[in-house]
Amino acid sequence: MAHAEKVFKVKNGKKTTKYTWRARYKKPDGTWGSEPGFPTRRLAEEWGDAQEAAIREGRWVDPELSRKKFGSFVKEWMAAQKPRGRTTMNRWERLEAHILPKWKDTPLNALNWFDVEAWARELALTVARSTVRDCVQLMSRIVNGAVDARHITANPLAGRRITGLPADVVKKKPVEDQVAEPEVVLQLARRLGPAYGLHVLTTAFTGLRWEELVGLHRDNALLERRQRHDGGIFTCPVLRVDKEAGALAEYYKRDEEGRRRIFRGLEPPKNETSARDIDLPPFLAEALEEHLKAWPFEWVFCTPTGKWWWRSEWFRIIRPAADGRDARPKARGTALKEGWDPIMPGLTMRALRHTHDTWQAEDDVNPVLAHEQSGHKYPGIKGTYQHPTPVMRQYRLDAFQRRYERAMRNLGWESVWGSGPPNIS
Incomplete structure (x- = not known):
C-alpha cells in the first residue's frame, strides 16, 4: 500500500530540520517506486495511491520513463522503424537539421502543442512550409511511439494543425x-x-x-x-x-556509432x-x-x-x-x-x-x-x-x-x- 516518508533537506553536508515528503508505491514488478518533492504527507500519499490504482487498471506510466529526454527516445524510435532506406535518411536529415537542436533535451512529458506550434512558426521564417509540416508530422509520429511504448499517456500533438504560417521563403516554380x-x-x-x-x-x-x-x-x-x-x-x-x-536506391545508412555510409543498390519499388x-x-x-x-x-x-x-x-x-x-x-x-x-x-x-x-x-x-x-x-x-x-x-x-x-x-x-x-x- 502506498505511503509517505519524510525527506530532510541537507545544507553544507548537514541534515536540517526542514523536510518534504516522498511518495512510496508498489510497482508492477513488486519493487518499490518513489517520487520526492511533496509539501505534505497527504499529497504524497494521494499521489502514491493514484499510481497503484493506475497499475491495477492497466493504465500506469512509469514517471521515470515520462521524464526521458526526447532526443534519447528518438534514437530508440528510429532503431525500431524499418522503412525504406531513403525514408530513414530523410527522417534523420529533418531530425538533425531542425528538430533535435530545439527539442533533444526536452522531457517527453513536457512537450505541448503551444510550444511546438510557436517553434514551427519561427522555423517557417527560414525553411519551406512543407519542411515545417514534415517536421511537425515526424515529431507527432515519434510522440505517438512514446505513447505506444507506455512512456506517456497521450500525444499532445495528435490531430493538431499548424495555422498562421508566414509566406513561404522558398519560391515555388511556376506551373x-x-x-x-x-x-x-x-x-x-x-x-x-x-x-x-x-x-x-x-x-x-x-x-x-x-x-x-x-x-x-x-x-x-x-x-x-x-x-x-x-x-x-x-x-x-x-x-x-x-x-x-x-528501383535503384541511393542513400546513406548509419552504423551503430552514427557514422554515415553510402548505399547504392536495387530495392523493391516504393509501394x-x-x-x-x-x-x-x-x-x-x-x-x-x-x-x-x-x-x-x-x-x-x-x-x-x-x-x-x-x-x-x-x-x-x-x-x-x-x-x-x-x-x-x-x-x-x-x-x-x-x-x-x-x-x-x-x-x-x-x-x-x-x-x-x-x-x-x-x-x-x-x-x-x-x-x-x-x-x-x-x-x-x-x-x-x-x-x-x-x-x-x-x-x-x-x-x-x-x-x-x-x-x-x-x-x-x-x-x-x-x-x-x-x-x-
Missing part, C-alpha cells in the same frame, strides 16, 4: 515550368543524343521515376502485354518495374502499385529496340561505361542541355564544345514525370489507367471496382503516338536524332 511541351522534350532528346536523349523521351512518355529508370534491366524491357479482347488477344510492348528489385508494366507507344518501342541492339550493357539507362548513374552526375548532363551553355574552344586537354541556347531552363527528370501525368489528363486518359501507369493507387471504391481494359490502353497509346507525331511535324523533323549525337563531354 508552366513543371510541364514541358512535346517539342521541348524532342529538342532536349536530340541535343543529348540517342544514348542520353532516350532517358528524356522515356521519362516523358512513360512517367518512370528516376530510380525506376536507372534500375531498369534489359530483361524487363520490351516485354509483351497480352490481354483478352474482342474475341482475340490485345498485345503491346511494355517496360516492367520489377516487384523484387525494380505495391509501383510494381507495374508500362505500355509503350509504337515510336518509343522502336527507339528502345534500336537502342538495345547497339547497347552492350545490362542496364537500359546507364552511363557509357555500363555503371548506374549517380543523381549528381546526371544533373551535370541535363543541366547544360536544358539551361544552355557557352561555347568552349578546343584547347590542350579539353574538347571543343558548341554553344547551346536554353531549351527549358530548370527542367528536371521529376518535371518530366509531372509532364507525363499532365499529358494523360490533357488527352482524357481514363483515370484508373492513368493511375496504374504512373504507379499510383486510384483512390476510393472505384479503385477496387474499375480496371484498365484494352480499349483504354489503346486509346492512351494512340494519344501519345499522335502527340509525338504532331510535335515532329511542328519541328519539321523526320528523325529525333538528326545527324547524330553532339559532344556532351
